[in-house]
Amino acid sequence: MRITSHCSPSFRCVLLLPLLSILVPAAAMALISTSVKSELPSDAQALLAFKSEADLENKLPFFFSKRIINHCQWPGVKCIQGRVVRLHLQGFGLSGSLAPNTLTRLDQLRVLSLENNSLSGPVPDLSNLASLRTLFLDHNSFSGSFPPSILSLHRLRTIDLSSNNFVGALPFGLTALDRLYYLRLDSNRFNGSIPPLNQSSLQIFNVSSNNLTGAIPVTVTLLRFYSAFFSGNPGLCGEIVRKECHPLLPFFRPTERAPAPTALGENEQLQGLVLPPPSREEHKRSTMVVGFSIGVLFLVGSLICFVVAVRKRTKQKVATPRMALDDAATADAAAVIRLEKENELEAKVKKMQGMQIAKSGSLVFCPGEPHAYSLEQLMRASAEMLGRGTIGTTYKAVLDNHLIVSVKRLDAAKTAITSREMFERHMESVGGLRHPNLVSLRAYFQAKEERLLIYDFHPNGSVFSLIHGSRSTRAKPLHWTSCLKIAEDVAQGLAYIHQASRLVHGNLKSSNILLGSDFEACLTDYCLAVLADTPVSDDDVVNSTGYQAPETRKSTRRATPKSDVYAFGVLLVELLTGKPPSQHPFLMPTELHMWVRTMRDEDGGEENRLGMLTEVAATCRQTSPEQRPTMWQVLKMIQEIKETVMMEENNQLGFS
Numbered sequence: 001m002r003i004t005s006h007c008s009p010s011f012r013c014v015l016l017l018p019l020l021s022i023l024v025p026a027a028a029m030a031l032i033s034t035s036v037k038s039e040l041p042s043d044a045q046a047l048l049a050f051k052s053e054a055d056l057e058n059k060l061p062f063f064f065s066k067r068i069i070n071h072c073q074w075p076g077v078k079c080i081q082g083r084v085v086r087l088h089l090q091g092f093g094l095s096g097s098l099a100p101n102t103l104t105r106l107d108q109l110r111v112l113s114l115e116n117n118s119l120s121g122p123v124p125d126l127s128n129l130a131s132l133r134t135l136f137l138d139h140n141s142f143s144g145s146f147p148p149s150i151l152s153l154h155r156l157r158t159i160d161l162s163s164n165n166f167v168g169a170l171p172f173g174l175t176a177l178d179r180l181y182y183l184r185l186d187s188n189r190f191n192g193s194i195p196p197l198n199q200s201s202l203q204i205f206n207v208s209s210n211n212l213t214g215a216i217p218v219t220v221t222l223l224r225f226y227s228a229f230f231s232g233n234p235g236l237c238g239e240i241v242r243k244e245c246h247p248l249l250p251f252f253r254p255t256e257r258a259p260a261p262t263a264l265g266e267n268e269q270l271q272g273l274v275l276p277p278p279s280r281e282e283h284k285r286s287t288m289v290v291g292f293s294i295g296v297l298f299l300v301g302s303l304i305c306f307v308v309a310v311r312k313r314t315k316q317k318v319a320t321p322r323m324a325l326d327d328a329a330t331a332d333a334a335a336v337i338r339l340e341k342e343n344e345l346e347a348k349v350k351k352m353q354g355m356q357i358a359k360s361g362s363l364v365f366c367p368g369e370p371h372a373y374s375l376e377q378l379m380r381a382s383a384e385m386l387g388r389g390t391i392g393t394t395y396k397a398v399l400d401n402h403l404i405v406s407v408k409r410l411d412a413a414k415t416a417i418t419s420r421e422m423f424e425r426h427m428e429s430v431g432g433l434r435h436p437n438l439v440s441l442r443a444y445f446q447a448k449e450e451r452l453l454i455y456d457f458h459p460n461g462s463v464f465s466l467i468h469g470s471r472s473t474r475a476k477p478l479h480w481t482s483c484l485k486i487a488e489d490v491a492q493g494l495a496y497i498h499q500a501s502r503l504v505h506g507n508l509k510s511s512n513i514l515l516g517s518d519f520e521a522c523l524t525d526y527c528l529a530v531l532a533d534t535p536v537s538d539d540d541v542v543n544s545t546g547y548q549a550p551e552t553r554k555s556t557r558r559a560t561p562k563s564d565v566y567a568f569g570v571l572l573v574e575l576l577t578g579k580p581p582s583q584h585p586f587l588m589p590t591e592l593h594m595w596v597r598t599m600r601d602e603d604g605g606e607e608n609r610l611g612m613l614t615e616v617a618a619t620c621r622q623t624s625p626e627q628r629p630t631m632w633q634v635l636k637m638i639q640e641i642k643e644t645v646m647m648e649e650n651n652q653l654g655f656s
Contacts, residue, residue: 043084044071046105053099054119060092078111078644080651086111086640090136093117098142100124107131110647111640115139115160123147133643134158136636138184146171146190158182158639162206170195170212186210186232194236197221203436203492206499208232215245224434363454364424365443366431373399375445378407378454389525390507391532396457405442406458410451410531418531420446427453429503430527437493439514439524458522460515467510467578477578477600480609484645486513487572487613488638489521494568495631498561503527506559508567509547509581510574529559546570546581550623562625565634569620576600576613589618612641 040048051062062074072079078086084106094117101124103112109129113136122144123137132153138160145168150159156177162184169192170185182204183197190210196217197205205222206229213235216222227241237245363375381397388394392410399405418426427444434440445452463486467478478486490513497503506529514522545553549566552559570581573592577584577599587595593614600610616637622628629637 041071041082043079043082043106043108046102047071047074047077047084047087049105050099050102053102054094054096054117055092056096057093060089060094080108080647083108085109085131085647086644088113088640089117090114091116094119097121098124104128110134110643112136113636123149125149127152129153130155132156134640136160137164138162140164142166145169148173151176153177155179157201160184161188163187166190168192170207175199186229194222194230204496204499205229212236216240226432363443363445364427366428366441369442372403373401377401378405378445378452383407387511389512391528404457406439406455408453408455408525410453412449412451423451423531426527426530433497433503433527435493435496437489437520437522438496438526439522455524458514458516458524460517460519462511463513463515463521463575464510466515467574468580478575483572483575483613484609484638484642486521486575487616488635488642490523490568490571491631491635491638493521493523493526494564495635497523497526498564498631504529504559504561505564505567506530506532507547508564508571510571513571546584549625551625560625561631562628565620565628565631566622566625568631568634569617569628572613572617572620576610576617589615592618609641609645612644613638616641 047062051060054060055062062071064071068074070082071077072082072084076088076090076092077084078088085108087103087106087109088111090113094114096119098114098119098121103109104124104126105128107128108131110131111134112129112132113134115136116139118141119137120141120143123142126132126135126147127149130153133155135150135153135156135158139162142161142164144166146161146166148171150156151171151173154177157179158181159177160182163186166185166188168190170190172195174180174183174195175197178199179201180197180199181201183202184204184206186206186208188210190207190212192212193214194207194212194216196219198219198221200221202221205225208229209232212230212233214237216230216236216238218239222240225240230236230241237243363371363373363378365371377399378397381399384396386394386396386406389408392408395407395409397405397407423446427441431441431444439455439458441453441455443454445454477483490508494505494508497505503526505523505526507525508523512523512525514524516522547567547570549560549563552563570584573579573584573596574581576596579599585595593611596610596614597607616634619637620628620634
């Protein structure tokens with residue numbers, strides 16, 4: 001009571017809150033008078049209510065001080081005009097629950113991220129968060145069924161419930177979220193079947209490590225995803241996981257005695273079709289028919305044997321005048337069987353030889369690719385050299401059917417010596433990658449020391465040409481929106497590679513990013529670093545070494561996902577400044593921001609946006625691999641920046 005007596009002016013009470021929360025955290029919040037709480041903004045009350053239920057160990061720094069006088073200044077809180085629009089509380093060690101009537105009162109919330117905590121219990125009703133677009137609840141201990149209120153949030157683009165303890169069936173209503181871009185439900189205990197998701201917007205998807213069963217729906221959307229995204233569900237079957245479904249198996253049960261028939265009442269209806277037992281006359285008739293059929297077959301077989309024996313005896317009459325008819329028939333039958341076996345063996349040998357020829361001297365098309373051309377057509381095509389890279393030369397090939405492809409000829413002197421089988425296995429893995437931001441590998445060829453890779457042709461050039469133009473002109477930085485678009489496209493492609501397999505790009509640079517038909521950024525030359533005899537160091541490739549992470553600059557170290565992240569940070573600075581990596585100074589993050597502003601010579605309107613992207617670049621370019629984020633985290637950062645910019649622009653338009 002003595003403490004509350006000093007809190008008569010509300011200002012003094014607010015100043016005492018930090019001290020109370022430090023000295024007696026559990027009691028401090030209880031001693032705050034309800035009148036003071038009621039004077040706080042509604043969003044601040046909602047955040048404090050969430051803290052009281054979710055932050056049992058008082059690790060969340062939600063309090064006021066002389067420096068922090070507004071709840072919008074709390075860590076992880078982003079506001080627009082005093083309303084909370086983003087709450088990002090990743091890895092704060094929260095160990096309580098997401099209680100009802102707490103965060104659900106933030107009706108302007110667009111982004112909610114509570115990942116990497118220890119929150120437990122069911123997810124409350126979120127239907128009040130009508131503006132929510134991004135929801136990350138992964139890596140907690142949430143339980144219960146799939147939160148049904150999520151299905152009412154039609155603006156949702158991102159849902160991540162992975163690595164929790166959710167159970168039950170996946171709702172069919174997921175198919176109605178037509179803006180869904182990112183859906184991860186892996187590492188839970190969901191059961192039942194997979195809904196027939198077919199949203200064209202869905203680009204990231206994972207339901208692995210659950211208890212899902214049944215056939216995977218064959219939809220255009222689900223067919224795009226790698227089988228690993230469905231792994232860890234032994235009961236799943238279908239084309240995607242290459243496991244045959246047996247729809248009749250569930251109906252086989254141990255034989256049970258049929259219940260005694262009961263008389264049907266006047267109002268009862270017979271359900272289904274009941275077959276009566278056969279009568280004795282029908283049984284006799286069936287027996288006669290079967291016996292007659294067997295007799296006819298025996299007679300026909302005997303006649304055939306007799307004819308064969310007569311022909312055999314006629315041909316060998318001089319040599320075997322005393323051979324009995326049954327001996328001749330036996331010898332003839334043995335000869336026929338031996339001939340059939342020889343023909344079958346010869347066919348198998350020819351088939352194996354044909355397979356070997358196809359592997360050593362024919363194009364091998366990736367799974368699902370149409371055989372639109374042959375090796376001969378490819379060799380007759382008119383070729384134009386596009387560039388010489390780290391491990392080979394790339395050509396533009398125009399086939400006689402007017403099809404244009406890109407052919408990469410690997411240089412035997414620059415590639416590691418790998419066996420034919422190892423090369424095939426690696427190309428099968430690479431050829432299975434399909435994503436809108438990857439240049440698809442369509443086919444490959446190898447014979448002796450010759451190895452060719454056939455890709456789609458992209459006529460709009462590379463990001464390197466877009467940034468730097470011709471060498472005679474002064475490079476000019478790209479517009480802010482172009483930088484953000486290319487960064488998001490590249491991050492999506494890299495994140496997909498890292499998730500889809502254990503592969504890495506290994507050679508990310510602006511010249512290895514091509515522009516598609518809609519000027520989307522598409523990665524090429526991905527996953528070929530493992531074939532390089534040494535890490536990238538070719539003098540013919542402009543600024544190749546500038547993208548290399550410090551840990552991979554020695555010949556003994558290979559590319560890793562974290563080295564891809566480093567290269568992405570270098571690329572991001574190149575996009576923002578228009579300067580090649582060789583001209584990037586080694587600066588601290590704060591100094592890097594000032595340098596980027598100087599290189600762009602932008603007005604103050606873009607300063608905040610530049611700062612956000614520069615911060616991402618600096619985080620990716622950390623010297624230590626352990627301090628760099630994963631590509632999934634980088635992608636989330638960029639998407640949050642994009643959403644923030646869109647909200648700001650929408651608000652400006654609303655007030656214009």
